[in-house]
Amino acid sequence: MIRLEKRPQPSRGWSYVTPVLAVLVTMVAGGALFAVLGKDPVLAIRTIFYDPLFGEFAWYFRGQLLVKAGPLILIAIGLSLGFRAGIWNIGAEGQYIIGAICGAAVGLALYPMEARWLVFPLMILAGVLGGLGWAMIPAILKTRFNTNEILVSLLLVYVAEQILASMALGLLRNPEGSGFPGSRNLSQYEAAANHELIAGTGMHWGVVAAFIAVIFAYVLLNRHMLGFQIRLTGQSPRAARFAGVRPNRLVLFCLGTAGALAGLAGMFEVSGPSGQITIDFNSGYGFTAIIVAFLGRLHPVGILLAGLLLALTYIGGEAAQSNLGLPAAAIQAFQGMLLFFLLAVDMLTNYRIRIGKSEVA
């Protein structure tokens, strides 16, 4: 009989091993899934995980890696702070959309002003404030009325999507777009464009912001009282109140930071890789970032690595789609599976598996 036994303290070693283990198990299970779909599993896994980095077209894909990883990391860093404190913001997708809309709106309002030193920073500010404001809705409802932030933040994603549709079809529609939905292309508007900073690397301002966020979060969590309070609240809310933590302030801070970073990610996306506000502008980064945050063990450096890995599954997934005809949904299922396996093997961090006589449970 196999049973679990709680470790006296969480195993440090396993906490590093489990994410890697989860990725390996997911590759095996994913391979099986692809085999069921009639694809060569080894070839599919190779197309997703190996070819984009080392294959024939790696020069193109490697640049894409940072483009996709940037927003994922940026959003996941914000989410991880809340998750550590037991504050579950799962509506980052909505905050990302609203950030993009606000950033784009400022850029489009100032069109065709040429002062980049003014336009671009204002757009950044608008993106941050947009995401922040959207996240403040669940935050304030939570602190004022004790409303469940999980449900409110998530429901607001659907509201944000409707606002996005409304904007793409109405207020922000390109007046010179001959009636097609979608805004002016910001990446072609010099003062507002979020350009690639080093050609061929995919490095843009959003990626820079992501790296800064990683460092910021690392210092906050390891060296600062606020980070300590965040961790304390997540592990033991009652002890946190005893230690003088004000839970409401923490809710505002964590949701606010997550919203601001998600909004920032949206703004950099709309002014760069995506270029314009369209009905289907959002591509699920806000949800995938949840997987990134957990896979990275809510640790800033882990999130950096996990963000790169999930960016790889996006890129590799696209490649597998065009080369092998693997459906796009397969990658989505694959990512969901990854989170499942991670949660399953995570148990090894806190529990020991014992094989022996069973307990009456």
Place this chain on the structure above:
Amino acid sequence: MDLSTIDPAILLASLMVASTPILLAAIGELVVEKSGVLNLGVEGMMITGAICGFAVAVETGSPLLGFVAAAAGGAVLSMTFGVLTQFFLSNQVATGLALTLFGLGLSALMGQGYVGIKPPGLGDVNLGPLADIPFLGTVLFRHDFMIYVSLALVAGVWAFLKYSRAGLILRAVGESHDAAHALGYKVVLVRLAAIAFGGACAGLGGAYLSLIRVPQWTEGMTAGAGWIALAIVVFASWRAWGVLIGAYLFGGVAVLQLNLQAAGAHIPVEYLSMSPYLVTILVLVIMSSGRGRAALNAPASLGRSFHASS
């Protein structure tokens, strides 16, 4: 805008149809939460049920088999959540999210070949003279059998929780798993059963969406219905009849906004479409600010992992 095109009887009848997917999912989640488990994967189980039911109904030509398959699909998927949270003691919030993300991907994958197909229809139950009663006949007695099944489920869950010994044990487990364990009840088994029931109900709800309400298969067609079902459980403060009221209230808003769209109201479509979500948030706020009895009715062990350490 021409409001005279809206017939109140038909509006009420379509309200019941619009509400049923959420009602089914919410009554299942109510049982899950009463056992002390928070399963945020309702959306994922619903959409999996939607495609399972759709595929089987199309392949066999039997909507009934479709519903059976949907319930089975939802229950099987919920067991991944059950195993992870009950045996591997994973965080319920994270695992529920994983279930939703995985379910959305899996369903899209399964639904590849079913886009644009019309499923076999499910006829209305023949209730004879009842259906001919003016107004009430149209509202209440000209529906497909799943609507009556959903109402029976609500009544059944209510009676189960209130009067049966098994229901009492389920509530006890949700209230304090340590005390229930000390008295010798199998906390993990009770919870697994509740999770499976919740999964089956969510699957039925999803299938009702793809087979009757829409009826069609499109990716991501649940569009947050699972999340609204979760909110409705809170709105109902964990009472079965409250779930019915909440679901029908939500269905009313959904139908009304559709009717307003059709009647050509001078409100942009997007704002009408977001209204059900906004109403849900508003209701959540009202319910959670009024603490007291409602707060007491929430299962005390909700969302906490159980590990027998004796």
Place this chain on the structure above:
Amino acid sequence: MHRRARGARVSAPLLKVEGLRKAYPGVVANDDVSFQIMPGEVHALLGENGAGKSTLVKMIYGLVRPDAGRMTLNGASYRPATPHAARASGVAMVFQHFSLFEALDVAENVALGMENPPPQRRLARRIREVSETYGLPLDPTRLVGELSAGERQRVEIVRCLLQDPKLLIMDEPTSVLTPQEVEILFETLRRLQAEGTSILYISHKLEEIRALCDEATILRLGQVVGVCDPKSTSAREMAELMVGSALHTPSRAARPPGEAVLEIGGLSMKSSNPFGTALRDVSLEVRAGEVVGIGGVAGNGQDELLAALSGEARSGAQTVRLNGQPVGNLGPNVRRRLGLLAAPEERLGHAAAPDMTLTENALLTGAVREGLVARGFLKWAAARGFAERIIADFDVRTPGPGNAARALSGGNLQKFVIGREILQRPICLVVNQPTWGVDASAAAAIRQALLDLAEGGAAVLVISQDLDELMEISDRFAALNEGRLSDPRPAQGLSVEEIGLMMGGAHDMEVAHVQG
């Protein structure tokens, strides 16, 4: 050591336990434990915290399966796989931490503890009958969450009695009762005994065992170290068997009372817990150099009082004053800065974060007074140093400050928690249940530390449910009853009777109706 002559008994033992053993990873909870209970006997199981009493009764009640050994009940082999099986065999148990459900009503709670409960209405009637017969009045329709600790125990007892048990196991039943209520409980138990029910009575309170039990089995470190007749054995002998060494009684010097340091005036406050107790017009003064003890049955406002003093719950500024300065509206850290420190009852999850290291737990309350934070940034080296100082000064047994709090034993963690506050040189320290669930040597060390602190001029307020402890260390004593605090009186010379009345007397309990 007196051993009872077994030949004198005519009947066969009801329960016979032979060579029971249960090992958990790293610890042998029970090793070769044997004893027997005769029909109608009240048998005491005596031992310190951690001696293995709980594991032993869990094996008898079917919650834990023994690794080795055997049990016979009424001559037949007895191996309960589940509590259901135990109950079916006639074994019932009243738990120390109640196995009750707050949001369910009394009748539902009773039904959950029965194998084949009758329909609800008939059950309600039976509950009324049985509870009145045994002097334990209960309303079957009330929510258990609204009941006092004593009433909750009645629910557990009535639940057992409804099944006509042959063996009733009671785990530390008196910790939630006033002295008067204890007397009434004993009457009920004696009546059950007279009806032929055997009782296995678990306790570490020697006087109780002497008053009630026919025979006592003493456990230490999982093994039986003695069997005696408690009525003819002195408490001191039993204590030494139980602890294994001579007990250290805290020493104290008489001191003149100083200035009032902590003043509580007209403090009324709702509980943050829906089933909690509101504080009603609590007033108290604690002077420099004095220890004031607050007794009372659990759930009468102890947690709420601690929260109001620690700053977790805030009230009007003037309701709590420290050295004349109003602090009632200030948060925990401001109060700490001013010198008002607190240590709550619950070690894991309130006083300390279970999964965090001792260094981080030292930071938890020590950040302000020990200067472990500079401009918001943590001084890890200083925090570690502080943790090491606590470990060294208070003899906390742990490999080092990098260990998680939950890896420590109860006694060691409690020494850490109390030490953490004392080392911060409080002007006033408030502690709740400082030695709850702690072994005797750690408890003695903690009490001594509290006395030393007072001797150094601090005001010390000890909230506890252990009356012996309070009498041992307090200068003045007051009791909480339904959120009200009695007037404090000098502890010396206070009789058990008077203390019981301060705690609310017998509430509405009554002596068992003796019939026929």
